Each structure stands twice: as C-alpha cells, then as structure tokens.
Amino acid sequence: MSVLSNEKKRALAERMFINEGMSCKEISIQIDVSEQTLSRWRKGRTGEKDWDNRRAEVISAPHVIKEILLKELKLVAEGEKPNVDADALAKISKVLETVSGKVSVQVVLSVFQEFDNWMASQEPEVAVSFLEWHKRFILYKASVE
CATH class of the missing domain: 1.10.287 (Helix Hairpins)
Structure with missing residues (x-):
C-alpha cells in the first residue's frame, strides 16, 4: 500500500477504525503505518471529534442496533440463548431518539x-x-x- 499518500492512508485508517471496528495494531499492519502515527490520527484534527467518540456513535446507530437484534433473533430461532438483552437495547434506543428531539x-x-x-x-x-x-x-x- 506504499503507493497511497499519507492523507489517503489516514482516511482509510479512519474508516477501518470507526466503521469496521478494527484495532490500531490490525490497521497498522494492513496499511503499513506505525501505531504511534495512528494514535496521533485517532485524536482527530482540530475541531473534529476523536475517532473513539465517532466509533461509539457508529456502534449506537440504528442500523447497527438492528443488525445486533437480527443476530439475536437468529440465535433464539436456533434454540440458543441470546447474548444481549434485546428489550433493554430497544428501550435505550427509543429513549435516545425521544430525548434528542x-x-x-x-x-x-x-x-x-x-x-x-x-x-x-x-x-x-x-x-x-x-x-x-x-x-x-x-x-x-x-x-x-
């Protein structure tokens, strides 16, 4: 991946960390950037939220919650015990929507x-x-x- 500019590597690393949930170590190996550089990028640019906060927002997005619930539904349909409390997850999601307005x-x-x-x-x-x-x-x- 050495043909990528640092800016393109940063954008790729940002997506891999925030959207794909990859660790800095995994990203470092895949795009050939030091973990130290990733740590610096992870703090975000001036005026931007850091990558950790943005990752948290992505994880709590409605489509992600829906994916979790669908996986849990599959487990229940197969006669297995669910991993999360779906009722609590749905209630929290609803409250967040209501509170934000x-x-x-x-x-x-x-x-x-x-x-x-x-x-x-x-x-x-x-x-x-x-x-x-x-x-x-x-x-x-x-x-x-």
Whole structure:
C-alpha cells in the first residue's frame, strides 16, 4: 500500500477504525503505518471529534442496533440463548431518539449508508461522488450536536 499518500492512508485508517471496528495494531499492519502515527490520527484534527467518540456513535446507530437484534433473533430461532438483552437495547434506543428531539448523527449516518448502498447499485460513479459530501455533512452535524 506504499503507493497511497499519507492523507489517503489516514482516511482509510479512519474508516477501518470507526466503521469496521478494527484495532490500531490490525490497521497498522494492513496499511503499513506505525501505531504511534495512528494514535496521533485517532485524536482527530482540530475541531473534529476523536475517532473513539465517532466509533461509539457508529456502534449506537440504528442500523447497527438492528443488525445486533437480527443476530439475536437468529440465535433464539436456533434454540440458543441470546447474548444481549434485546428489550433493554430497544428501550435505550427509543429513549435516545425521544430525548434528542432532532435527527441524530447516528440516524443521518444510517440513512446515508442505506442511500449509498442503493446509489452504488444504480450509478456507482455518482455514488462515489456523494461519499465525501456525506462525510463532510456528518462531521458538520457532529460538531453542532
């Protein structure tokens, strides 16, 4: 991956850490960047939320909660014991939506991801052009929350 610029490596590392939940050690190996550099990037740029907070937002996004609940449903359907308390998870999610009174970053992220997947199947080239704008809007939205 040495052909990638540092900026592209940073963007890739950011996605791998926040969206894919990878550890810095795993990312370091895959994109050939030191863990020290990743630690510095992880703190975020001036005015940005750090990667840990953004990862927490992604994990609590409605589409992620839905994935967790679907996995739990499969376990129950197969006669196994669930790993999480689905009722508690649903209640917490509902309270968060109610308390905020506005569309959260998590909901925006979830909708953008659904849109991006749909757009990629329609017009892949156009879908790519939306990604940077979606990222910018999510960063803006996160900064005003």
